[in-house]
Every structure is written in C-alpha cells, then in structure tokens.
Amino acid sequence: MMDSTAHRNASIVRTYIRAKDDNKPHLARQIFSASSFVRVSWDRSLLPYPSELIGADDITTLLCQEFNQRFENIYTFCLSHPPDNTGSNIFHCPWLTTMTARKGAEVYVGCGTYEWLFTYNESAKVNQLAISTDHMIRLKPRHQNEVLDWLGQAQYPWGNVGELLGTMPRLESLIAIQDWLHGQMGGQQ
Secondary structure, three states: OOOOHHHHHHHHHHHHHHHHHHHHHHHHHHHHHEEEEEEEEEOOOOOOOOOOOOHHHHHHHHHHHHHHHHEEEEEEOOOOEEEEEEEEEEEEEEEEEEEEEEOOOOOEEEEEEEEEEEEOOEEEEEEEEEEEEEEEEEHHHHHHHHHHHHOOOOOOOOHHHHHHHHHOOOOOHHHHHHHHHHHHHHOOO
C-alpha cells in the first residue's frame, strides 16, 4: 500500500494524464497553480508550441485544449509509480504515449521522461514539470488500428513495461520505441 505522499503524488499524476488525454481542462486547473511551471522538450515540427509554460491558464490551454484540437485517441502511460516511504515531492517517471492526428490520421508513438516537483501548501499541486521526449515516431494511418488496439488494452495510466513489450506490434518503425522500453525494464516497479 502506498504511503500518503506517494498516494498524493500518484493522484496528481493520474489527474494530469486524464486532463491531457481526455481534454478535461477543469482537472488540469485542480493540479496547476498560477505559479506552476512546465518545460517541454519535443520535436517542434510535430508540436509547434512554446517550450516553457507558466501558470494554470497557459498550461491548461496548451496541454489540454490545443493538444486535443490537433490529436485524438490519446493514451499516455506512466511506467513507474511514485516510490513509497520517501516523503519525496520529486518524482521521475518514464512515459509512453500514442495519439492520432485529427487531420491526416497519422499515428504517433512517443516516449520520454516526466520530472515532477510537487508542492503541498493548502492543496497538493504541481510546482514544476519537465517533459522530455526521447523518441516520437510518426506512422502511416494504416497502422492506426494495431497501435490503438495495443495500447487501448494496456493497464492505464500505470503501464507495465513487460506487458507493453509483450503485446507490442512488430513494426520495424517502432524499433527505437521497443529498444527504449527494454531500457526501462530495470526501473519497473
């Protein structure tokens, strides 16, 4: 069973994933404050968005509303849980995501790392979030069903690396994602 800090951190992460993936800006506003800071590192040709966001309004507008105007069928998986019994307000978490473009129906599969810094004043919030992207693969629309079937059946949002690897479509274009997932096996909790 998770300690209270780990449980609180997991709840914030779960709320973020639900807000972003399901376009629920009201949930994002619950976990980001006016002083929250998000730094993103991703391919600007895929996502021509700013690399730094400050405040719940800007964060929510970009990561929920604008993101969901461009993409649908979004699944984001955290590949580790906040550690128990540390009382830490820091959480590093590898992630895996997929989405389809609303225009053109291309399929994207990406992976990287979240670095969370939480604050616990009057309520638990995200103080800072760094989103780093290691790989973002663009697939042709013909791969949409097999990729969405793969991740649509996985444990969500806390993915199991072994399960994800075992059910992963065998597409040559996903070799970098597969290799990255293999590299996460040691960190799976």
